[in-house]
Amino acid sequence: MPRVAKPKAAAPAKKAVPAKKSKSKLYKMPEKVKEGTVFTDLAKGQWRIGPSIGVGGFGEIYAACKVGEKNYDAVVKCEPHGNGPLFVEMHFYLRNAKLEDIKQFMQKNGLKSLGMPYILANGSVEVNGEKHRFIVMPRYGSDLTKFLEQNGKRLPEGTVYRLAIQMLDVFQYMHSNGYVHADLKAANILLGLGKGGAAQAYLVDFGLASHFVTGDFKPDPKKMHNGTIEYTSRDAHLGVPTRRADLEILGYNLIEWLGAELPWVTQKLLAVPLKVQKAKEAFMDNIGDSLKSLFPKGVPPPIGDFMKYVSKLTHKQEPDYDKCRSWFSSALKQLKIPNSGDLDFKLKAQTSSNNNLSPPGPSKAATARKARKIDSPVLNSSLDEEISASEEDEEEDKSYRKKAAKKATPSARNAKVSPLKRVAPAPAAESSPPGRKRVKTEPKSTPKERATPKTSPKPKGTPKASPKPQTPTAARLKTPNAKINFSPSISLRGRPGGKTVINDDLTPQPRSKKTYEFNFELDVSMDANVIVNVKRKKKEEQDKATAVDSRTPSSRSALASSSNEQGSPVTRVNLRKVNGHGDSSTPGRSPRTPAVTVRKYQG
């Protein structure tokens, strides 16, 4: 769960959470701000910092009050200047979430309230000699995870439908401004505070907000799998921000809030984004049957209608928000639950859908297992460990992305998409966030090599000892001295059971500023799967040469276990190689490694 300490309003400070550098060294955590510190925003407004009320993946959130006032009814979110997500969030707010615009939208759409936060101020400040960026926004109450925990991972059916309507309102607002949120989840939905506040839920955390695509469907390796793996949409798995993706993410959340377990969670696939992606494709391809198996005694009608609708949307299509809301409001009427008043989080006697779920909630042991599993991708230790590239995953990735890009979406099916080719860069953010880092691979491949047909995929269940490619083509493709400059462009924002994962240009600069560079010979076809095990010696052995080895998957696991025996944690890096451009116009340019998954195996 998020490392969140929530004091009561204006309560005395909790024990200070010590300023902590992220163990991962991939990005900076903010310096601790002392209670009582005054921040001056760009408009010279002054804000007194109160107690810490939350720590997110990158930043810390403090209660705050305007100097001269008594109520801590604002929050300050503070992150080191080099961090991308707050930069994105701030610009999103500044451009799209002015109170005036929100009011106008509410008026136009006859809404009494809208769960869209807004920005009160922003600025920069030095904390302990380090430059930080901060934004000030209204303070809200509990996030939904608290209620899910209290209720054994489900919410009352009527509340689920009300939340659906409220989140659709927020999406409609964001989408009407050209943006998608891309990371809706319980931890990012907060209840309002104050009188009547609990009737409205607010969607926060715009660190992944981006323009949705209006043109062709072009998978973007830089952004693949961004979001929170459980709920990431099929489009987001391909790195394409779309409006229908927001709806799909909402749908997955609604299903969970009704007490069903998503198949990729049940099947424990969360550590492998590609498998999750595949599972979602299968789920959505046959959404009727998929839902029937999740709700064996009857699919809640609005969920069925909504998910079927989402599965048919094209990537450019503007969703019919009214139609979607109407399914949920009809269901509320049927349940005789008014769509007003405080949202009710007390689970009562079983209602139509929360009565018919199978399986029920997972056991505590299963939950613990899941937490461990979900934890595993977090790069929460330094890379003083072991790094390997996974053959299976690359293979799966290649063949799957080929298929997925062809048929991932109704419109993508029409669009000519070759995700294995280098794709046009994502629509550039209007301003570039600082601290950009890219994964860069620079094998010295020739255009001819890149254009060569792929090696045929290894059938499943084949023994893992992988022979070197024997074909003449493979021999021609011998690639000496492939050089990989590996600066991991990954950040995994920590929240068991729902971490936001960002894999794109916005990734903050690694604190260590270390670059891991591996030089080795690739005696294989450029299109073959490559497994690279890099074992860094333990501290005392570091003066000795670093062992760099390349092995088969089976020997990889042997290596992993031997490392474990030595007591050092093991990190496996799965490099998915995209065989670049395939066009001879860019000789010498190399395929990029679009995504890196890091798994830490505890000894």
Ligand SMILES: Nc1ncnc2c1ncn2[C@@H]1O[C@H](COP(=O)(O)OP(=O)(O)OP(=O)(O)O)[C@@H](O)[C@H]1O
């Ligand atoms: N305006 C707010 N009022 C009250 N609490 C808030 C507010 N904004 C955020 N929080 C609390 O802080 C937590 C983290 O906030 P947020 O998700 O914005 O941070 P983050 O660094 O972007 O986190 P993440 O790891 O999800 O990306 C929230 O789950 C919530 O509990």
